Amino acid sequence: MSESRTFEHPDIVLCPGGPMLLRGDHVIQDADGVSHRTERPVSAVCRCSRSASLPWCDGTHKVLPEKLRPT
Amino acid sequence: MLTPKARGALSAAVNEALCAGLADDRCDWPVAESGDDAALTLWTLYELHYRGFEDLADESLEWHPELLRLRRLLERDLERRLRERYSAYAPHRSADFADDLFAYVSSHDGASVAAHVHRHADREQVLDLLRVRSIYHLKEADPTAWVVPRLPVGPKAALVELQYDEYGVGDPNRLHAHLWALGMEAAGLRADYGAYLDEVPLEVLEQNNAMSLFGLHRRLRGAALGHLAAFEATSSMPSRRMAQGLERLGLPAEIVDYYTEHVEADAVHEQLAVRNICGRLVEVEPGVADDVFFGAFTCLDLEDRFARWMLAQWGVSEGQDPDEERDVAPGSAA
Incomplete structure (x- = not known):
């Protein structure tokens, strides 16, 4: 693969079976209306709703049965 | 030192x-x-x-x-x-490299120090663990830093994006090795570099030597990044267990915070390491794919060997708690 090309570098990445990666500074409002500011260059937002650190991913999706994981 | x-x-x-x-x-x-x-x-x-x-x-x-x-x-x-x-643990490979690497890591069954700390360890046992873990955590992310100049554009940018977070995003107060040092001091332990080297076993020396070996040899760049991916992918949940175990024992907030930081950080890092760093490297340099799995295996295997040593030191048999899910916990966690 040539390196003299333009690379894709999206701000938001949906990881199959896992979280949504979010690049940059953002404020996320959760289902209860509470705002959470991102604190790192890339943040992982939970998509399986079972994280103990909502709205952030804590890896819990990996222990869920396949059918409960985000697509 | x-x-x-x-x-x-x-x-x-x-x-x-x-x-x-x-x-x-x-x-x-x-x-x-x-x-x-x-x-x-x-x-x-x-x-x-x-x-x-x-x-x-x-x-x-x-x-x-x-x-x-x-x-x-x-x-x-x-x-x-x-x-x-590694030779007995060849990976199953499909068309989806990231899926294969995640599956390879999650299929590795090993002893877990974090599971013991979570519910059973006493304060002295936790201090034992912090002392031997300090050999790596005081140079956290450093062995991987050597890999940066050896990578093509895509994985290079991806690795630096992850390492930037490890090194505190430019803020020394957030540099992970420094968070660890603050935690050690707060727990009444020595935070100076290598302070407890004389009491660490062969298993800990091998863990550290493997990371340096992979980091220092361009030839082994695939193994270095596979090791990183496995480390990050087995860190979030064990870090949570460590944080809860340390809170249960009333250890200071600084050392609890170190582990709490790694719950969310490593949930991000595992995705970056598997998909953007290893995934992109293998796209450009398919010849290093097997070494990525070799590095991942080495991380998990050496952690398992360490965990078995640590649990034996404490007189704890593996799988003592049938309610506790066993997991390999090499990440910042166990």
Whole structure:
């Protein structure tokens, strides 16, 4: 693969079976209306709703049965 | 730190050379007396490339040809051993590299120190663990930093994006190795570099040596990044268990915070490491794919060996708690 090309570098990445990666500074409002500011260059937002650190991913999706994981 | 206490004839001879100086043509190193002696010698030789030793006779010893020759012999032996262990655990490969790597890591069943700390460990056991973990955590992310200039554009940018977070996003107060040092101090332990080296077992020396081996050899860049991916992918949940176990025992907030930080950080890092770093590397350089799995296996296997040693030290049998999910926990966690 040539390196003299333009690379894709999206701000938001949906990881199959896992979280949504979010690049940059953002404020996320959760289902209860509470705002959470991102604190790192890339943040992982939970998509399986079972994280103990909502709205952030804590890896819990990996222990869920396949059918409960985000697509 | 000072050169560590020798564990046999070879490490004693190397210490003497480091403290007294070494002629250019010396070539009569004694044979290592044991695995411990060899591993400590290799750890010491690697340390010359990190922060070094205060009692070093001459800083140029870092690139002394006789020390490099000895390092090469010890590295060959280590790599041969690591590859032999990997040979029985070939990965299943499909068209989806990220899926395969995640599956490979999650299928590795090993002993977990974090599971014990979570519910059962006492304060002294946790302090034992912090002391031996400190050898790596005080240089957290450093072995992987060596890989950066060896990578093509895509994985290089991805690795630096992850490392930037490890190094505190430019804020020294958030640098992970510094968070660890603050935690050690708050827990009443020494936070200076290498302070507890003399009490760590072979298993810990091997974990650290493997990371340095992978990081320092361009040839092993795939293994270095596979190791990183497995480390990050087995860190979030064990870090949560560690944080809860430390809170249960009333340990200071600083050391709890170190683990809490790694719950969310490593949930991000595992995605970056598997998909953007290893995934992109393998796209550009498919020939290193097997080494990515070799590195991942090595991370998990060495952590399992360490966990079994630590649990045995505590007189805990593996799987003591049937309610607790067992997991391998090499990440910042266990």
